[in-house]
Amino acid sequence: MTMRMLVTSAAIVIICLTSAASGRALASTLEPISESRVDGPRVPLRDDEVLETLPRRLLESRGEIQRMRRELAAWPGDAQLAARVAGELVRLARASDDPRLYGHARAAIARWWDDPAAPSGVLLIRAKLKETDHDYRAALADLELLLAREPGQVQALQVQALVETASVALVVADFGRATAAADALERVAGPMQAVFARAPLLARTGRAGEAYDLYGRHLAELRERSPGVVAWVETARGEIAEMLGRLEAAERHYRAALAADQSDRYLMRALADFLLDRGRAPEAMALLENHTADTGVLLAYAIAAKQSGKAEIARRSTAELTARFDAIRLRQGTRHLRFESRYELELGGNPARALELARQSWAEQKEPRDARNVLEAALAAGDAGAANQVIEFMAQSRIEDVRLRELAARLGAR
Amino acid sequence: MSWTVVLRVVALAIALVGSISGEAHAHKPSDSYLRISTGSEGLRLRWDIALKDLEMIVGLDSDANGEITWGELKARQSAVFEYARSRLSISVDGQPVSLVPGRLLFNRHSDGGYAVLELGTDAPGNPGRVSISYSLLFDVDPTHRGLVLVGAEGGSGTTHVLSPELSTVEFDLADPGPWRSFLVFVREGVWHIWIGYDHVLFLLTLLLPAVLVRRDRKWTPVDELRPAVWDVAKIVSCFTLAHTITLWLAVMDHVALPSRWVESVIALSIIITAAHNLRPVLPSSMSGLVFGFGFGLVHGFGFAGALKDLGAKDLALGSALLGFNVGVELGQLCIVLAVLPVMYRLRHRAVYLWVFLRLGSIAIAALAAVWFVERAFKVEILGW
Numbered sequence: 001m002t003m004r005m006l007v008t009s010a011a012i013v014i015i016c017l018t019s020a021a022s023g024r025a026l027a028s029t030l031e032p033i034s035e036s037r038v039d040g041p042r043v044p045l046r047d048d049e050v051l052e053t054l055p056r057r058l059l060e061s062r063g064e065i066q067r068m069r070r071e072l073a074a075w076p077g078d079a080q081l082a083a084r085v086a087g088e089l090v091r092l093a094r095a096s097d098d099p100r101l102y103g104h105a106r107a108a109i110a111r112w113w114d115d116p117a118a119p120s121g122v123l124l125i126r127a128k129l130k131e132t133d134h135d136y137r138a139a140l141a142d143l144e145l146l147l148a149r150e151p152g153q154v155q156a157l158q159v160q161a162l163v164e165t166a167s168v169a170l171v172v173a174d175f176g177r178a179t180a181a182a183d184a185l186e187r188v189a190g191p192m193q194a195v196f197a198r199a200p201l202l203a204r205t206g207r208a209g210e211a212y213d214l215y216g217r218h219l220a221e222l223r224e225r226s227p228g229v230v231a232w233v234e235t236a237r238g239e240i241a242e243m244l245g246r247l248e249a250a251e252r253h254y255r256a257a258l259a260a261d262q263s264d265r266y267l268m269r270a271l272a273d274f275l276l277d278r279g280r281a282p283e284a285m286a287l288l289e290n291h292t293a294d295t296g297v298l299l300a301y302a303i304a305a306k307q308s309g310k311a312e313i314a315r316r317s318t319a320e321l322t323a324r325f326d327a328i329r330l331r332q333g334t335r336h337l338r339f340e341s342r343y344e345l346e347l348g349g350n351p352a353r354a355l356e357l358a359r360q361s362w363a364e365q366k367e368p369r370d371a372r373n374v375l376e377a378a379l380a381a382g383d384a385g386a387a388n389q390v391i392e393f394m395a396q397s398r399i400e401d402v403r404l405r406e407l408a409a410r411l412g413a414r
Numbered sequence: 415m416s417w418t419v420v421l422r423v424v425a426l427a428i429a430l431v432g433s434i435s436g437e438a439h440a441h442k443p444s445d446s447y448l449r450i451s452t453g454s455e456g457l458r459l460r461w462d463i464a465l466k467d468l469e470m471i472v473g474l475d476s477d478a479n480g481e482i483t484w485g486e487l488k489a490r491q492s493a494v495f496e497y498a499r500s501r502l503s504i505s506v507d508g509q510p511v512s513l514v515p516g517r518l519l520f521n522r523h524s525d526g527g528y529a530v531l532e533l534g535t536d537a538p539g540n541p542g543r544v545s546i547s548y549s550l551l552f553d554v555d556p557t558h559r560g561l562v563l564v565g566a567e568g569g570s571g572t573t574h575v576l577s578p579e580l581s582t583v584e585f586d587l588a589d590p591g592p593w594r595s596f597l598v599f600v601r602e603g604v605w606h607i608w609i610g611y612d613h614v615l616f617l618l619t620l621l622l623p624a625v626l627v628r629r630d631r632k633w634t635p636v637d638e639l640r641p642a643v644w645d646v647a648k649i650v651s652c653f654t655l656a657h658t659i660t661l662w663l664a665v666m667d668h669v670a671l672p673s674r675w676v677e678s679v680i681a682l683s684i685i686i687t688a689a690h691n692l693r694p695v696l697p698s699s700m701s702g703l704v705f706g707f708g709f710g711l712v713h714g715f716g717f718a719g720a721l722k723d724l725g726a727k728d729l730a731l732g733s734a735l736l737g738f739n740v741g742v743e744l745g746q747l748c749i750v751l752a753v754l755p756v757m758y759r760l761r762h763r764a765v766y767l768w769v770f771l772r773l774g775s776i777a778i779a780a781l782a783a784v785w786f787v788e789r790a791f792k793v794e795i796l797g798w
Contacts, residue, residue: 040521041460041462041519041520041521041530042519042520042521043517043519043520044484044520046484047483047484047485047488048483048484048485049483049484050481050482050483051465051482051483051484051487051520051527052465052466052469052481052482052526052527053480053481053482054466054469054475054480054481054482056480059478059480062478097441098441098466099441099442099443099557100443100444100464100466100467100555100557100558102443102557103443103444103554103555103556103557103558104470104554104555106555106556106557107553107554107555107556110556293441295441320524323523323524324441324442324524324525326524327442327445327523327524327525328442330445330561330573330575331442331443331445331559331561331575332559332575333442333443333559385791385792386792
């Protein structure tokens with residue numbers, strides 16, 4: 001009797017196992033189809049209707065890119081050439097805001113993609129590409145591989161790798177690593193050059209005043225010798241001033257940065273957030289109006305429109321953001337969780353979802369904006385406990401930021 | 415290295431690092447959208463390919479002024495179709511089909527303009543199993559994805575994401591029909607009970623005392639199999655009935671409970687049931703039914719999330735609910751049938767009472783307590 005039961009049970013277990021495990025297509029999802037369509041397909045009426053505009057930078061470099069590709073096709077094993085081509089494509093990707101160019105850069109170094117013994121120039125590009133894909137740990141690993149090699153090698157590569165290491169380490173809040181990179185950069189290139197790695201680190205670890213002064217001391221020299229970085233430095237100074245609550249100074253720095261570079265979208269987002277925090281939404285709108293190809297800019301623009309009472313613009317911008325996020329979800333690509341969290345909170349009116357996204361984002365990256373997203377969402381959702389990790393992090397890193405401190409206090413008071 | 419050179423290198427690094435990492439770039443990487451449908455004209459495709467991609471591969475901007483016009487696109491129509499066809503191969507029911515170029519149109523997506531290629535095929539009517547092999551752009555852009563969309567527009571359908579790592583896909587085009595949809599949900603139900611280790615653990619905890627009976631405040635093994643089987647059947651039925659009710663309520667959105675609360679109470683249900691095994695308060699004939707039904711209500715909410723994620727609300731709801739439930743029951747039945755004979759055979763031995771029932775309940779309660787803390791206070795202790 002028991003034997004029969006055992007055999008029957010075994011048979012049913014096996015049937016259930018095979019039925020549960022079969023046919024689970026991992027790549028497919030069952031969901032309503034919604035492509036990122038804005039209109040439907042149509043036949044244009046006129047031959048001279050413009051369907052697509054190519055970014056100016058891309059246009060100018062088109063001949064150059066084709067020439068490089070032909071060279072690469074002729075010499076596929078030439079790592080230096082591949083790294084050069086990939087580097088050029090990465091620069092273009094930044095300038096033209098088109099991530100497909102990162103894909104092209106990746107194709108250029110494809111044969112070395114999984115190779116730990118890849119040449120150093122290739123490693124640097126590989127790290128950069130992984131970083132743009134939010135694969136920060138892998139990027140740091142590649143940089144470490146590069147730096148572990150003979151220090152006597154190309155110093156330019158080493159310097160770039162150290163700056164990159166410091167920057168990426170800060171994104172994941174690996175302060176030990178960032179410090180080591182800044183120290184190494186100082187040894188290799190001198191204290192002045194190390195400012196670019198040192199100052200951002202100081203700003204995040206409770207020595208913001210020092211960081212501010214460090215930038216200030218070297219600004220004149222930088223302006224003279226390397227004007228290209230002035231915008232970057234002034235933006236950094238503006239952010240630190242904002243952290244310290246020195247609002248007039250912050251605005252001065254942002255405006256100075258804008259004067260040096262009118263198309264830096266990171267700067268625009270920083271200044272826009274500054275203006276939104278001061279209740280100057282219409283100014284923010286004017287600043288961002290022509291740059292909404294960038295998703296972060298579009299987000300700030302939508303928020304500014306909403307706060308300015310421009311309901312129609314807010315609605316349209318929100319719909320466009322939704323389409324962009326949906327398109328990324330459809331391709332199962334790397335999501336902009338930082339943006340999505342704020343979108344859910346400020347435009348979607350969904351604090352619970354915003355909090356969930358903010359926490360997911362926090363797991364990947366730990367910059368002040370990510371902390372702020374968690375705190376704001378937690379406050380709006382009435383879930384103080386959800387922000388515990390962030391508050392603990394703030395205490396440990398000793399970050400001085402008046403906005404974060406104020407948000408934390410409001411959460412604590414609940 | 416001279417000072418100025420170093421500074422230039424650093425500036426270069428800054429430019430490369432650019433605005434601080436952690437900020438995502440504007441649009442998304444390259445995608446194409448390949449929509450497959452059947453109709454009166456047989457198997458047809460509509461393929462949206464980005465103009466920026468086509469510009470890089472076949473060249474569209476003939477006057478090199480940075481603008482791609484409709485006229486310019488039309489002029490390159492055959493080159494575009496040739497390139498597209500060379501990177502796609504389709505077979506239907508094992509037979510390769512050829513792609514017949516149709517109309518060219520234009521469509522705008524969230525990240526720019528796309529050429530729309532309509533393609534007919536020489537596939538026979540009523541295509542069943544479709545197999546697609548896709549290689550557009552992968553050689554020049556490994557971040558490109560081919561999104562194969564199967565099914566009616568606006569309604570529910572399937573999306574397959576094709577990449578250099580996964581560049582082929584197979585699927586059935588014929589409408590699965592109500593029976594097959596039902597089976598899909600049965601399968602999902604079995605799967606979710608198999609991966610729902612907290613539900614399984616609750617069930618096991620509930621059933622542990624089934625082969626014993628309390629007489630004179632002591633656990634004694636039952637004399638015959640049949641009463642034990644009957645008891646188990648009653649307990650599982652109560653559990654089933656309860657979670658069916660709440661599953662239905664939750665999927666229909668008649669009742670919405672916060673998932674954090676539901677998950678915490680599920681953990682609590684395990685603790686209480688396990689504790690009761692150690693210190694029985696209710697008569698053994700009742701405890702299983704009471705806990706099974708009472709906590710079954712909460713467990714039903716736990717399943718609802720999974721069923722909702724499967725889009726049950728939009729699809730044939732009755733069939734989905736029934737199928738999913740049948741699946742859950744089958745899964746539970748498996749577990750019971752696997753466990754019950756062992757329990758019955760061992761019921762006389764001291765090891766059953768001391769190791770399985772008592773020590774087992776303590777271990778289960780401890781695990782469930784960890785889960786409770788993790789879920790109620792949103793901390794991570796074990797991570798599973």
